[in-house]
Each structure stands twice: as structure tokens, then as C-alpha cells.
Amino acid sequence: MKSKIYIGTNTKMYKTIADTVSYLKELKELTADIDRNLMELFVIPSYTALKSARETVSNDIIKIGAQNMCWEDQGQFTGEISPLMLKEIGIDIIEIGHSERRHIFAETDSQLNKKVIAALKHGFTPLLCVGETLEQKQLGISDDCLSIQIKAGLNGVSKDDASKLWIAYEPVWAIGVNGIPATAEYADEKQGVIKNALKELFGEISDDIPVLYGGSVNLDNATKMIRKPNIDGLFIGRSAWDASNFNNIIRQVLPLFLEKRKAS
Ligand code: 13P
Numbered sequence: 001m002k003s004k005i006y007i008g009t010n011t012k013m014y015k016t017i018a019d020t021v022s023y024l025k026e027l028k029e030l031t032a033d034i035d036r037n038l039m040e041l042f043v044i045p046s047y048t049a050l051k052s053a054r055e056t057v058s059n060d061i062i063k064i065g066a067q068n069m070c071w072e073d074q075g076q077f078t079g080e081i082s083p084l085m086l087k088e089i090g091i092d093i094i095e096i097g098h099s100e101r102r103h104i105f106a107e108t109d110s111q112l113n114k115k116v117i118a119a120l121k122h123g124f125t126p127l128l129c130v131g132e133t134l135e136q137k138q139l140g141i142s143d144d145c146l147s148i149q150i151k152a153g154l155n156g157v158s159k160d161d162a163s164k165l166w167i168a169y170e171p172v173w174a175i176g177v178n179g180i181p182a183t184a185e186y187a188d189e190k191q192g193v194i195k196n197a198l199k200e201l202f203g204e205i206s207d208d209i210p211v212l213y214g215g216s217v218n219l220d221n222a223t224k225m226i227r228k229p230n231i232d233g234l235f236i237g238r239s240a241w242d243a244s245n246f247n248n249i250i251r252q253v254l255p256l257f258l259e260k261r262k263a264s
Contacts, residue, residue, distance in 0.1 A: 006233025
């Protein structure tokens with residue numbers, strides 16, 4: 001059982017620098033009374049907003065992540081962003097393998113694996129996203145796909161580094177405007193599959209790795225999700241992009257998480 005809840009948002013290709021700064025200021029103010037020993041709050045804005053985001057909030061209040069990163073430190077990689085550049089502005093988390101990166105931009109497990117290794121090398125928290133497509137679900141191969149994405153994406157990660165990882169389970173069919181939210185039961189079961197794959201790789205240390213659920217999370221289903229034993233946190237898109245809506249979700253799920261923690 002994790003000591004704190006993990007809750008955050010990826011703002012995708014939304015929010016300008018000005019939007020991001022005002023969003024972060026509002027979110028910081030709305031959540032100011034919440035003990036950060038109980039909650040790891042994070043926001044992953046667009047690249048152009050990262051420097052201003054970091055200047056707006058310190059990492060003990062809201063961690064800031066990048067939506068992508070190159071595995072090389074420098075070189076002839078037009079359009080890519082280096083770990084050194086993200087280090088320079090004090091980024092905490094690197095989101096790796098979001099379904100939109102895998103499926104629109106054709107990123108492969110082996111590329112994502114290089115990003116995980118590079119993120120660890122530079123002291124970032126890698127947030128590896130995994131999830132099956134609708135077709136894979138219909139073929140009954142979701143569990144195999146999840147295990148492959150975990151084992152290929154984390155290939156070569158040492159046991160020492162394993163406790164620095166975060167994982168997000170985001171079924172592709174559940175994400176975005178056309179997404180159908182997973183039921184809490186389904187998400188919990190699949191997160192169990194992910195946790196088993198992590199245990200095969202890293203043994204007991206894998207208990208330290210938080211596994212978050214993402215995909216059409218809203219005020220209603222968030223409370224059902226967070227009660228489930230294998231769901232350590234939530235990774236939210238649309239429902240978190242208004243700071244006050246996000247704060248409402250946080251206020252609903254935090255007490256339920258604490259109850260679950262007490263009962264475990
Ligand atoms: P939605 O909550 O908008 O479905 O997005 C989830 C997501 O992709 C988080 O990374």
C-alpha cells in the first residue's frame with residue numbers, strides 16, 4: 001500500500017504559457033491546505049510552458065513533467081528535446097509512451113525503453129504509460145500486451161532504479177473525447193496484471209512502484225477507481241484541465257484513499 005495518492009494531469013497540446021501559469025497558480029491555491037505527505041500532485045504541460053511552469057510552483061507542491069524526451073543527450077535530432085535541456089529547467093517527471101505518442105507518432109517499445117533508461121540516468125521520474133487497444137481487447141490479448149509493454153519498456157532497468165518508476169495504465173479505447181471509461185473492476189484487474197509483470201521483473205521492490213489509472217476519469221468514476229486495491233492514483237486529462245474541477249476530484253478521492261490505506 002502506498003503512503004500517498006498519486007494524482008496528476010497531462011494537458012496534451014492544450015494551454016498556452018499564460019494558460020498554464022494561471023492554471024498552476026489556481027491549482028496551488030486551491031490545494032494549499034492538503035498535506036503533501038498524503039498526495040503527490042503533478043502537472044505535465046506543453047513544452048513551451050515548462051520553464052514558466054517550473055518558476056510558478058516548487059516541486060514539493062506540484063511536480064512538473066515533460067510529455068516526451070529524446071534518449072540522447074545531444075546530437076543531430078531535429079525537433080527533439082534533450083534530457084539536459086529538461087534538467088536545466090528543473091523538470092521532475094518524464095512521461096513516456098503515452099498512447100498518443102505510441103499510436104499517432106508510432107513510438108515503439110524499444111524507443112520507449114531507451115527513454116526510460118535515459119530518464120533514470122538523468123535522475124528524472126519516468127512515468128511509463130501502457131495500455132491495450134480496442135482490437136487487442138477484443139482479441140482477448142490485453143494481458144499479454146500489457147506484460148509485453150512493461151517488460152520491453154523496462155528492459156535493463158536495475159532493481160535499484162525500479163523504485164523510481166511510475167506506471168500509468170491507460171487503455172487506448174478509454175482515452176479522450178471518444179473514449180469509453182473502463183469500469184473500476186476492469187481497470188483494477190488489468191492493473192493487477194501490470195503489478196504481476198513488475199513483480200516478475202523486480203521482485204518485492206515492485207511494491208514501491210505506483211500504478212495509476214488514466215482514461216476518461218471524471219468526478220463520478222474517480223471515487224470508484226480509487227477504492228480499488230491495485231489503483232494507486234489517477235492520471236487525468238479533460239476533467240482536470242479546469243483547476244476547480246480538478247480540485248473537486250482531489251477532494252473526493254483523497255479521503256477514500258486514506259480509508260483504503262487505513263484498512264490495508
Ligand atoms: P482523458 O482523461 O481526457 O481521457 O485523457 C487521459 C489521458 O490521456 C491522460 O494522459
